Amino acid sequence: MAVVHFNRTPAGKDLQTTISELTGLPPDAVDIVIEHLTSLWYDAGSDEYRYGDDEPWFVPKSSMAAQLSHAWREMEESLHSDVRYFNPKAQELLDTVFGELSSDCDKEGKPVVIDIGPGTSLTTLYRGRVFQTEKALIDALRSPERLLGPPVAGIGAAGRMNGQGQPAFYGATTPEVCIAEVRPPVDSHIALAAFEVIRPLRLLDLRRLATVELPAGTSLFDATTRSATQRRDFLRTLGNRLSAPVMPELQNRDYLVTQAVADYLAAHRTLNVDGIIYPSAQSRHPDELPAGDNIVLFRKACDVSEAEGSHATAEVSLWEYEEDGPGKWFNPSILFMDQEAPRHEQRSMHPSLSLKKDSIVIHEICAVRYCSKPYPVERVMSFNDRYDG
Structure with a gap:
């Protein structure tokens, strides 16, 4: 109506x-197509054209994802309430x-x-674990290949891309993202x-799915x-669906689909x-470039070299003490031991990852900063407030 009444450009x-x-046809052929379309759009019963008497203008349809989006919601509901494993609706x-x-x-x-x-632009991944006691930290550093890497089968908690007890390597492309994602107290x-x-690995890049x-x-024909x-x-839209933040209370439900x-x-x-490589939800700040991305490696690609066995591979000290006094200061050190695991503990595998032994850094969490967007709550006056007196 803005075009009709105010002569605005369509x-x-x-x-x-x-x-x-759309066709690349020469002008004469385009005229023939238009003539044919015009006849198709004419309704003899009403003596009107489908798009009115004036020549219509067209814009590309913004999205045709509605049908698959509806099917995705049905799949989510089916996984939650019908069949979790071997679900034919999900498979299709x-x-x-x-x-x-x-x-x-x-x-x-x-x-x-x-x-x-090897030979690509991404050869290093960062992974961190949170420790709330000194003993737990020392125990992990004594076997860093095994205990700083992914949990062994059967004991790990469920995550965005793995079920409970199913090993997976959750890492990041930068240390900053890694720290943000583990949400330390x-x-x-x-x-x-x-x-x-x-070794070469293949990742689905959710960032590129957006374009x-x-x-x-x-x-088109x-x-x-x-x-x-x-x-x-x-x-x-799939990247946002798979990488969107999930509230802790809803993890058991929302992680089921991912x-x-x-x-x-x-x-x-x-x-x-x-x-899969996907954007970090925890480290994403408005109006800033991403600090890095998250990466999850599935079970078949998350083994760490020298992580087999249960024996300690390093000696660890966290404190340095004053020579003739009670003083001490935090100065962690690690000494890797050159020893071979007993033969019965070795297993045949093709590890994907190797711990960089000189890369371990311990971060003491001193404070946490949040980025928030405030929404003031408007007070709505009651009927009595409006007409009192």
Whole structure:
């Protein structure tokens, strides 16, 4: 109506420009297409055109993800209330969403499944553990390959991408993100270490899903393009779905879906995905560039070199004492012992990670700072307040 009454410029592009850009046809052919469309849009019963008497203008549809978004919500409900394992509804939808993952690219033509490890730009991951007692910290530092790495099978807590007792390596691309993600209390300590990625690994990059594009040369007149476009638009929202902050009280419920996705990707034979890289929710500050990203490595890719066995591999001291007095100060040190684990404790494996033994840093948490957005509560006057007296 703004166009009709106030002579404003319509949004989008006129029909001739739209047809020309979509098809690449010469002007004479475009005129023929427009004439044919005009006849299709005419309703003889009402003697009116579908888009009115004036030539219509068109804008691209912003998203076609509604159908898959609805299916995703149904899958979530099914996992929560019907069948958690071997859920056919989940299997069918995940096949649709991730089936072509290996060939997906972002707007810059970069694949959404990336390589890390030797010869790539990402060869080091950081991982930290929170300790609230000195004894627990010393015990972990005595076996840092095993106790600063992922928990052994059967004892770990459930996480965003793993079930309870299922090993997974949760790390970060920077120490700052690592500290933010473990959410330490004041007066606790974090033992933070760097791990080298020692063999090639493949990660699904949720950051690139936000700008995934259809393959070059995709025709808008192909019958399969509609479903491909629906999938593309849904993938652009998937990163936020999988990496959004989850309240502690809702972890058991909300982690169920992300755990199902991780299991699907880890077990898929042709995708061959070893883990996921995704934005950090805890370290994200408004109007600032991201400090780094989170990385989770699935069970098949989270073994740490020299982590087998139960024997201590290092001697640890946390304090340095005054020679002739009661004074002491915190000065942690570690001495790695050169010894071979007993043969019966060795196991055949292909580790993905190796602890950088000179990288261990202990952070004492002195204070915690929050970034908040205040919303004042407006007082609404009651009827008696308004008309009292």
